[in-house]
Amino acid sequence: MDSLALFATASLIAVSLYWFVCILGSAEQKGKRAVELSGGSIAKENVQDKYKQYWSFFRRPKEIETTENVPDFVDTFYNLVTDIYEWGWGQSFHFSPSIPGKSDRECTRIHEERAVDLLGVKPGARVLDAGCGVGGPMRAIAAHSGANIVGITINEYQVNRARLHNKKAGLDSLCEVVCGNFLEMPFDDNSFDGVYSIEATCHAPKLEEVYREIYRVLKPGSLYVSYEWVTTELFNSDDPEHVEIIHGIERGDALPGLRKYSDIFQVAKKVGFEVVDEKDLAKPPSNPWWTRLQMGKIAYWRNHIVVTVLSWLGIAPKGTVDVHKMLVETADYLAKGGDKGIFSPMHMILCRKPEEN
Numbered sequence: 441m442d443s444l445a446l447f448a449t450a451s452l453i454a455v456s457l458y459w460f461v462c463i464l465g466s467a468e469q470k471g472k473r474a475v476e477l478s479g480g481s482i483a484k485e486n487v488q489d490k491y492k493q494y495w496s497f498f499r500r501p502k503e504i505e506t507t508e509n510v511p512d513f514v515d516t517f518y519n520l521v522t523d524i525y526e527w528g529w530g531q532s533f534h535f536s537p538s539i540p541g542k543s544d545r546e547c548t549r550i551h552e553e554r555a556v557d558l559l560g561v562k563p564g565a566r567v568l569d570a571g572c573g574v575g576g577p578m579r580a581i582a583a584h585s586g587a588n589i590v591g592i593t594i595n596e597y598q599v600n601r602a603r604l605h606n607k608k609a610g611l612d613s614l615c616e617v618v619c620g621n622f623l624e625m626p627f628d629d630n631s632f633d634g635v636y637s638i639e640a641t642c643h644a645p646k647l648e649e650v651y652r653e654i655y656r657v658l659k660p661g662s663l664y665v666s667y668e669w670v671t672t673e674l675f676n677s678d679d680p681e682h683v684e685i686i687h688g689i690e691r692g693d694a695l696p697g698l699r700k701y702s703d704i705f706q707v708a709k710k711v712g713f714e715v716v717d718e719k720d721l722a723k724p725p726s727n728p729w730w731t732r733l734q735m736g737k738i739a740y741w742r743n744h745i746v747v748t749v750l751s752w753l754g755i756a757p758k759g760t761v762d763v764h765k766m767l768v769e770t771a772d773y774l775a776k777g778g779d780k781g782i783f784s785p786m787h788m789i790l791c792r793k794p795e796e797n
């Protein structure tokens with residue numbers, strides 16, 4: 441090979457590597473770059489151990505796990521996955537029904553706006569986002585409704601990311617983020633004009649505990665809407681394939697145990713709510729929410745190569761490859777659960793706290 445060909449080849453490799461590692465950003469918004477992947481608040485050298493610790497939760501028999509461990513284990517999970525989610529999905533950590541002719545980003549926004557429209561709050565109202573992630577929904581909802589949104593998340597790394605995004609979006613006057621446990625919230629009784637939770641309460645070991653807490657902080661007469669992760673009426677616990685899919689979803693998404701769709705209504709009633717409406721938003725005429733996961737398959741393998749190279753170069757923490765591999769598998773279980781109709785991530789329940797007598 442003459443020197444010109446050698447130079448051209450070397451330049452091509454260098455440009456491709458630069459593109460792969462530095463430019464390649466999130467499919468949705470160039471919010472996170474591959475070179476910035478971290479283990480959240482976990483020190484780089486501890487990421488691999490924390491990943492092993494995460495898995496040990498599922499190896500131990502359920503009886504020896506106390507429910508008090510769950511928020512800690514959820515916090516570890518979000519330290520491990522938050523950057524990868526932002527990089528490969530965007531700032532909203534949830535699914536939405538696909539709408540023909542609309543981009544993933546538009547479908548996400550429509551699903552979020554639907555939640556606050558159901559609450560019927562006015563500009564200036566104080567609304568709680570229980571389990572707010574890095575605040576994708578919070579910003580869309582604040583911009584759409586003019587309400588003041590207070591988000592709570594157990595994960596400190598997400599709090600910092602959300603505050604940064606709020607500032608960048610010029611929405612920090614409408615959006616506030618608090619680090620805390622939604623099972624024991626640092627808010628006064630009857631202090632919110634509305635509450636929503638998007639694919640977050642599934643992390644609570646007992647749904648009753650988080651619904652009771654939401655009921656406490658909501659003003660009498662005000663509404664709460666939730667998009668819940670559930671197994672549907674098509675789930676058959678005697679079918680080994682169904683069980684494997686549901687266990688796969690639980691392991692890859694830090695869930696202490698998926699609930700049956702019928703449990704949601706029961707719990708809402710038990711804590712005192714009036715149930716105004718309940719509907720699985722995944723059901724027809726909605727188009728499948730899981731096609732986005734299936735369409736991304738090639739991108740996941742490309743991402744896996746990027747993560748492997750970055751980890752090998754010492755740029756991404758050791759353990760990132762394991763976390764990414766877990767997510768590739770999880771995407772497959774989620775898509776199977778959707779395709780078989782045995783799982784829904786958007787079982788919607790709209791509840792009212794009764795007026796005081």
Ligand SMILES: C=C(CC[C@@H](C)[C@H]1CC[C@H]2C3=CC[C@H]4[C@H](C)[C@@H](O)CC[C@]4(C)[C@H]3CC[C@]12C)C(C)C
Pocket residue numbers: 524525527528529532533534535639640642692693694736739740743744764767768770771774
């Ligand atoms: C509500 C929850 C999270 C739901 C989704 C936002 C995430 C569930 C699975 C995640 C992903 C799977 C595959 C990843 C892919 C391998 C990677 O290259 C890029 C990111 C993924 C697409 C990632 C993105 C977020 C999810 C879709 C749970 C936790 C209750």
Ligand SMILES: C[S@@+](CC[C@H](N)C(=O)[O-])C[C@H]1O[C@@H](n2cnc3c(N)ncnc32)[C@H](O)[C@@H]1O
Pocket residue numbers: 511514518531532533534570571572573574575576577592593594595598620621622623637638639640641643644
């Ligand atoms: C899948 S993410 C969804 C985030 C956000 N609702 C969205 O749609 O982008 C679940 C969120 O619930 C939060 N969460 C889980 N358990 C929690 C707890 N006990 N207290 C507070 N937040 C919690 C996680 O930290 C995370 O932010």
